[in-house]
Amino acid sequence: MSDRxxxxxxxxxxxxxxxxxxxASKPAAPKAAPRASAxxxxxxxxxxxAGPLSLGMLDGHLGYYLxxxxxxxxxxxxxxxxxxxxxxAEFSVxxxxxxxxxxxxxxxxxxxxxxxxxxVRLLDxxxxxxxTQRLPSPTDRRSHVLRLTPPGQxxxxxxxALVMVHEARLIERLGPAxxxxxxxxxxxxxx
Amino acid sequence: MSDRxxxxxxxxxxxxxxxxxxxASKPAAPKAAPRASAxxxxxxxxxxxAGPLSLGMLDGHLGYYLxxxxxxxxxxxxxxxxxxxxxxAEFSVxxxxxxxxxxxxxxxxxxxxxxxxxxVRLLDxxxxxxxTQRLPSPTDRRSHVLRLTPPGQxxxxxxxALVMVHEARLIERLGPAxxxxxxxxxxxxxx
Numbered sequence: 001m002s003d004r005x006x007x008x009x010x011x012x013x014x015x016x017x018x019x020x021x022x023x024a025s026k027p028a029a030p031k032a033a034p035r036a037s038a039x040x041x042x043x044x045x046x047x048x049x050a051g052p053l054s055l056g057m058l059d060g061h062l063g064y065y066l067x068x069x070x071x072x073x074x075x076x077x078x079x080x081x082x083x084x085x086x087x088x089a090e091f092s093v094x095x096x097x098x099x100x101x102x103x104x105x106x107x108x109x110x111x112x113x114x115x116x117x118x119x120v121r122l123l124d125x126x127x128x129x130x131x132t133q134r135l136p137s138p139t140d141r142r143s144h145v146l147r148l149t150p151p152g153q154x155x156x157x158x159x160x161a162l163v164m165v166h167e168a169r170l171i172e173r174l175g176p177a178x179x180x181x182x183x184x185x186x187x188x189x190x191x
Numbered sequence: 192m193s194d195r196x197x198x199x200x201x202x203x204x205x206x207x208x209x210x211x212x213x214x215a216s217k218p219a220a221p222k223a224a225p226r227a228s229a230x231x232x233x234x235x236x237x238x239x240x241a242g243p244l245s246l247g248m249l250d251g252h253l254g255y256y257l258x259x260x261x262x263x264x265x266x267x268x269x270x271x272x273x274x275x276x277x278x279x280a281e282f283s284v285x286x287x288x289x290x291x292x293x294x295x296x297x298x299x300x301x302x303x304x305x306x307x308x309x310x311v312r313l314l315d316x317x318x319x320x321x322x323t324q325r326l327p328s329p330t331d332r333r334s335h336v337l338r339l340t341p342p343g344q345x346x347x348x349x350x351x352a353l354v355m356v357h358e359a360r361l362i363e364r365l366g367p368a369x370x371x372x373x374x375x376x377x378x379x380x381x382x
Contacts, residue, residue, distance in 0.1 A: 053294070055302070056287050058286045061354060065374060065378055066260065067265070073257060077254055088254070092249055095247040095249045099249075111244045163248070170253055174376050178375075182372075182373055184369075185369035186259070189259065190259045
């Protein structure tokens with residue numbers, strides 16, 4: 001078995017950092033995510049002025065487009081929340097803890113579909129910044145209950161305001177109807 | 192400036208391997224991508240039997256759902272093409288070269304939105320396996336023209352058949368209408 005196969009297996013099982021589907025993980029010059037400049041057709045033309053470039057068999061395959069969009073969204077999210085120093089994964093964890101009373105770590109990991117070990121690292125960082133607490137569970141001595149501190153609630157509130165700005169940008173870019181259709185179609189997609 | 196800020200900047204500029212938006216990059220137990228088992232509501236319940244878990248403020252934010260779907264699609268793509276030992280990025284490159292005559296490396300990098308250095312590594316691997324060739328450009332001595340070899344054409348043909356199986360699974364899961372709406376909405380999303 002070659003190294004390459006081993007690498008792929010690691011990616012596949014989600015243990016390595018994620019590799020790229022359909023060649024779109026590292027977009028060139030991604031510094032201006034919400035750019036509205038440059039005519040759309042420009043990137044489709046060859047540099048030597050020959051006809052437009054075809055995607056060949058890639059065209060019509062959703063995964064390719066979805067990946068490119070997801071990278072754009074990720075970059076826009078990070079940029080929008082830069083002032084709070086809050087990463088997307090951290091926002092997710094705060095949002096789920098803030099939205100439920102008496103959650104355990106297992107609950108959060110399960111709901112967000114992330115590995116326990118990764119959640120523990122996230123919670124360590126959030127706790128260090130004073131946003132979350134792990135308290136002894138009143139019903140299960142082996143477990144903890146998670147909650148937001150008042151500064152954590154405040155951070156979540158500020159983050160929410162910025163995430164709404166980010167989401168509004170997305171809605172504007174996609175159109176309100178496709179945005180809603182996509183949320184409805186993807187909500188339970190991987191369950 | 193902390194290390195953490197440095198890390199984020201690297202992610203943001205697409206130079207580091209991609210981190211995770213909205214906590215969904217490393218789904219727990221992703222081994223059974225096309226599973227149809229387990230009632231959908233199961234994952235929403237707490238392990239202690241309390242009420243369903245809320246996503247809190249995450250609900251309604253497209254990026255979160257999109258990221259989870261993108262991971263599922265990526266895993267399903269890799270599994271489906273496992274027998275060909277062809278990664279998604281390699282498929283993309285073969286498809287674009289196969290779909291256009293006289294492409295340069297710059298053309299392919301631009302069309303797929305990937306960095307030149309990464310494309311060079313991809314082409315090195317594809318060339319080593321005998322699928323692609325870099326020929327001197329007839330019009331530009333500093334450039335090369337890319338083309339598929341006959342084995343490369345054969346590989347692309349076999350890959351296409353499997354990618355269609357993968358896409359059919361996606362269409363079944365999303366429904367044909369949302370699938371089409373999403374392709375149309377995302378086709379030029381990041382341009």
